[in-house]
Every structure is written in structure tokens, then in C-alpha cells.
Amino acid sequence: MNPFTAGFRGGARLGRAYFAAQAIAGALWWLGVFTSDVVRTATLGELDAVAIAVFDVPLFVVASALAAAGSRAALWVLLPWTALVSAGMALYATITGLAGWGALLMIAAMLGSTAAGLLVTMGWIPAERLLVGPLGFRLARPAGRLGHLGRTGAQIVVFWGLFLVVLPAAIVLVEARWQLDIALPAAVRLIGLMLVVAASGLGLWAAFTMSTRGEGTPLPSAMPHRLVIAGPYRYVRNPMAVAGIAQGVAVGLIAGSWLVVVYALCGSLLWNWVVRPLEEADLESRFGADFVAYRRQVACWLPRLRPVPVPAATD
Template sequence: MAPAYELTARRQEQDRLQTEWILFGPFAIRLAPAASTSTHVARTTGQVVVFWGLFLAVFPVIIAVIERRWNLHVPFPDAVRWAGLVLLLAASALGIWSAVAMSTRGEGTPLPSATARRLVVVYALCGSLVWNWVVRPLEEADLTERFGAAYAEYADAVRC
């Protein structure tokens, strides 16, 4: 009989979407080369600068320009802007902390192209806690309120 972890791995493989085709070239999963902690931290810093620069600066500016050009811009109240800034800062702090953990404890980077050489559980644990204690209960309450019995039936039929 196969060990429990092998059965779990097989079940996870059956349940997931087949997305290997997106992980090729520079995005292919590769073990980080053996290097000093400072090298891993430097690589992670570069990744953070590039990806945050793209997703939190370049892309939003492009979207804002398009919104204004097509008259789709919706002004937000100052309170919403401040709440967004606070959320961004909190999420950024968690992201940086996770990236440092992957670099120092995992001996790699958060990206698959130089993935950690050692298992780092902290990274997933924080996201899981936030999801299960904050986001999921609010979402489930909203779905229950909006869809009632149909959502309850769905929730009974599927896993979390």
C-alpha cells in the first residue's frame, strides 16, 4: 500500500488544473542554485522590484490612462483611498516578510524559476490564516445571504 502522502499527492494532482504549459522558459520550475543567503536575498529583491513595479505601478497607470481616455474613471471617496493604502501597506509588509523567509530560510526565491531548496511553511501559513479567518467567513456569509438554499446546497456538496 502506498504511503498516505503519496495518495494525497496523487489526489491533489487529479484535482488541479493542468497548467504546466505556462511554466516554461524563464518561468519553468527550477531549484535555486546553491548560493549565499545574501545572493538569494538580492535575487528576491530584484524579483520584488520588477513584479511590484509592473503590477503596482506600470499596469495601474496604464489602466488609469485607459479609464480616463474612455471616460470610465470612477472617483473614490478619500476614505476608500486611505483604506486601500492601509491594505496595500499591510499586504506589502506580509509579502516582504514572506519573501525574506523564502530567501533566508528556504535558500531560494518566491518565484518558481529559482524555487526554494528547503521547505518554508510560514509562507503558506499566513495566507491560509488570513483567508480562513478573515476573507472566507465574510465571503460565505455574503453568498448565504444572496443565494440562500442554493448556496447551502452547493456548500454541502463541495469541500472548503
């Protein structure tokens, strides 16, 4: 069985629990809309609350409750409605600058409903279908040290540019337009600057070690041929992931954007629950007892105080 699917045995129950929580949250939100001007303005702007409630209460709140009770037919109502409202609210917030919190909440509900819908209908989320193209698991093509370093450098430019510059910049623009931005002290930006320098140093160290010791790159589509237990890998099992998440948080602090920080933390959850189980299953299948022993000694996220000894074969 796929290691990720094994982690979601009983997933249908988890999905129904999500829909139950969503039904309660939706009902409480509508209560707030009709009893608080602050809630109504922040989430609906100048939209007619009564007109929207006529559709949203049965198609979102009631449908969520029915999905929680086990009705799969309700999903065919709930999921399209949630996607439609999310798109409409995002467009409205972008054009007017109003109801940003409503747009954000509906996007979160759409993502949560989609994941919960997969759990209810399939019992699991088909994570391996996300790992295609540059994220698919393949061994690196044979190349010399300079070749692997060159590929790794190109990967760093592309992925750091996309995930640490382009996407955060877009989030900052949306955050400002939707009036979701929060003023942060100047000291926060200084902390972010120090963190991004430290995290980038860790990422470069890990990438260099992987390329020169593992005969590959950190990217799944060009995985190393050798098990790397050297450099930062002697302290923590996934230094590239630790560095990437820390960089994302640091960029959010530098930009003064709480949404970028949330984006980075969500990335950590996605990597931990989707990518890591599949990656470690691949490593175990290729390196067997050596990887199992390494995994037992070195944690995924929390670094060791003392480095694990370097095996003679990789020293």
C-alpha cells in the same frame, strides 16, 4: 495526470455552458441596443448599430448558440470574429473616447470565448504551458544567504514595478480614456494606502523568510530547496500571493480605479486555478508527507489565528 487538467474533467460541458450564457447575453445586449439610447451610446458610441448587427448577430450570437450545442465548426467563426471586434472596439474607444463599455465587454467576451473554446476542444486548459521562463518550476542555484536575498530583492523590484506600477498605470489611462472611471470617496484612497503598507510588509516578511530559510526565492524559476514553515508561512500557506493580491487591490483603491481592483482579483483567480495546483504538486513531489501535513494544517488564503508549530528541522 496534470493536477490542473484533473480539475477540469468535464470541461467541455463547462465550455458549452459558457457559450450558451454568452449567446443569451449577446441577444439581450442587442435587444438593449435597439430599445435603449443609453445602452447604444455606452456600448457603440456613434457606430451604426444596424450595420454591426447584420454581422454580429450571426457571427457572435448565433455562433455562440451553435458552439453551445456542440458545433466545433462554429468556433472557427466565433473566435476570429470576437478577436476582430474586440480589437476594433478598443481602437475606436481609444481614438474617440466613446463606446468604452462596448470595448470592455468585447474584450471580456474574447477572453471568455478563448478559454471556453479550449475547454470544448481539449476538455481542459493547458495551464503548464503558461509557466515558462521566469515562471517555470526550477530549483534555485546554490548561493549563500546574501545571494538569495539579492535575487529576491531583484525579483521584487521587477515584479512589483511591473504588476503594481506599470500595468495599473496603463489600466488607469485606458479607464479614463474610455470613460469608464467612477468617482470614489477620498476615504477609499486612505484605506488603500493603509492596505498597501500592510500587504507590502507581509510580502517583504514572506520574501525574507523564504530566502533565509528555504535557500531559494519566491519565484518559481528559483524555488527553495527546503520546505519553509516559518515566519508568515506558519499562519497562511501562500503569504506572497495574499500580499500580492492585496497590494493590487490597494493600488486600485489609491488610484480610484475599479478596473485595477478587478485586475487584481482576476489575478487571484488566475493564480489560484492555474499556478497554485502546479506549484503544490511540485512541492508534494519534493517534500512528500511533510508538505501534505503542512497543507492539511495551514489554509491557502485564510490565515490561522494561532501559528502552526515550527518543525524541529526548520527551526
